[in-house]
Amino acid sequence: MTEMRSSFPIYPGRGLGWITIGASLHAVLTRLKAQPQLYPQLDLAYSATEPILDPIVLNLPSNGLRLRFDGPDQRLRLIELLDFSKSVFTYKSIELVRKTGASHDDPSEQVAGPSFKHLYNRLFGPSYPGEYIAPLAGKSQGTYILSWPGLAARFSLRPKSWSEKADFVSLLSSSATSPASSLAIFSGSSWPEVRPTLYSKRPNLPRSISLATKTTENIPDEIEEVMVHAGGKLELFRRTSVPLMVVLNETTPQDLVAELGPPDAIFRKSGSRISIQAGGISKNRLPSVSPTLDPHMAEHEHSSYRSYTDDSENEVSTFDEAQGDETSSEAFYNYFHHGFDVLVSTPDPSTTHDPERPHTPADFVVTKIFLHGNIPGSYAFNRHRRSRWRIALEPDGQPVAVTSEMRFQEASDILKQVYHDSYRDVEEEKRMQRGMVLNRGWGEGDSPESSIEFLGGFEEGPTTKMQTSARGGVDASMSNFNNTELFGFPGLLFEVLKNDSISCLTVYRMDP
Structure with a gap:
């Protein structure tokens, strides 16, 4: 029986088949996991201590x-x-590697890479001289990297054959050079030019594979960054369109749908089965302008994760199905591809409606927004695209920003200075700055909605696992990321991992 092999056309500077340069990790992983027959093994490698700053390798x-x-x-x-034996790679319908009859009959047989002559004469054409890299200590072969716009090939070369005066065409055509050991696709004119800014220069293509390949019409513009302003205002910067301003307690679901498109899913909060135990929080606490880490807030935040589980099917619906449901007083609009969830509800149900009449969608407004960090190794990894955000602050008239790339300790130090006068006294400030632990990993089937617990203790411990399978959710060895801490500031709630990365930022509007 012939083994199924994937086939990829090469597009220099753009991508490989449907995999486009600039695509988001969430979009790529989601597409790969949907086709396990073609992509049976996915291994994700990342830094356990710097998952936001260091590159991620799939x-x-x-x-x-x-x-x-x-x-x-x-x-x-x-x-x-x-490995040129694992897939079929083509350029303008010409195979990258010329396979023998035996190779076609046995896909597991190792296939040598493409020769320089094949790449130069039949595929990519003339090129400028490349870059020679001397062998590392203990190695007998040097490396020659030859670039074309958007593509580079790596050849092994005997050091004694190398000369700066040698014609690279003659050199690479000789027996001193092995077939190409690997090919790389990138955005740029040459590999030496691209290498210094490979991870920092903004990609030309969008994060969305559908937008990049234009496989779907009328796709909403993607969100580049969210700017959080005072007074419950969020400015959503888009890739090509003008920014969208969302005002909590004022913007309607209809406004969202018109600008962002229909949500990927809607979770209706009525009938929630979440069990909450809040330790150390008094229900009779006096009113204050300082934030509260109350169970109600935590329940909202946690509920936004529930739309990804199989056993909540009675409470999750598509946008079209949800239009006829007017019985729920709250609902989460899940925008996985934008990187956030939106809670829509009535601003003040006790005064705005007749208790005999159910709420209708026309009564709803946006009351909370959850910006997800999509941190590798976290319990919620790959449920959303990563959302980048910035909190605009002006303490003493000087502009300061807290960003999604900061460690929480750095962000917290800035916020403590900004909101120092928001507390009644020093004791309240200390009490409100104490983190509360949220456990996401307990319960039947280890499902996100099975249980939610606030724990009194919090044990620090480094994450040692650097690589995990991307198939099948969270690896058992990642269980130390199941516990996260919640920290509150006026209008802001941070969910923080043990490595001090911010997993989720909840933005809500404080009552005046």
């Missing part, structure tokens, strides 16, 4: 591919073809 060993993403934006920067 290996597809069964397909001979390696994909490299930047950490802050989680966008694809480099596609590497490492």
Whole structure:
């Protein structure tokens, strides 16, 4: 029986098949996981201590591919073809590797990479001289990297054969050079030019694969960054369109749908089965302008994760199905591809409606927004695209920003200074700055909605696992990321991982 192999056309500077340079990690992983027959093994490697700043590497060993993403934006920067026997690679309908009859009959047989002559004469054409890299200590072969716009090939070269005066065409055509050991696809004119800014320069193509390949019409513009302003205002900067301003307690669901498109899913909060235990929070606490880490807030935040589980099917619906449901007083609009969830509800149900009449969608407004960090190794990883945000602050008239790339300790130090006068006394400030632990991993089936617990203790411990399978959700060895801490500031609630990365920012509007 012939083994199924994936087939990829090469587009220099743009991508490999449907995998486009600039695509988000969420979009790529979601597409790969939807086709397990073609992509049976996905291995994700990342830094356990710096998952936001360091690059993320996705290996597809069964397909001979390696994909490299930047950490802050989680966008694809480099596609590497490492094993030419695992997949069929073509350029303008010409196969990259000329296979023998035996190779076609036995896909598991190791296939040598493409020769220089094949790449130069039949595929990519003339090129400028490349870059020679001397062998590392203990190695007998040097490396010659030859670039074309948007593509580079790596050849092994005997050091004694190298000369700066040698004609590279003659050199690479000789027996001193092996076939190409790998190919790389990137955005730029040459590999030496691209390499210094590989992970920092903004990609030309969008994060959305559908937008990049234009496979779907009328796709809403993607969100580049969210700016959080005072007074419950959020400015959503878009890739090509003008910014969208969302005002909590004023913007309607209809406004969202008109600008962002229909949500990917809607979770109706009525009938929630979440069990909450809040330790150390008094229900009779006096009113204050300081934020509260109350169970109601935590329940909202946690509920936004529930639309991804199979056993909540009675409470999750598509946008079209939800139009006829007017019985729920609250609903989460899940925008997985934008990187956030939106809670829509009535601003003040006790005064705005007749208790005999159910609420209608026309009564709803946006009351909370959850901006997800999509941190590798976290319990909620790959449920949303990463959302980048910035909190605009002006203490003492000087502009300061807290960003999604900061460690929470750094962000907290800034926010403590800004909101120091918001507390009644020093004791309240200390009490409100104490983090509360949220456990996401307990319960039947280890499902997100099974249980939610506030714990009194919090044990620190470094994460040692650097690589995990991307198939099947969270690896058992990642269980130390199940516990996260909640920290509150006026209008803001941070969910923080043990490595001090911000997993989610909840923005809500404080009552005056």
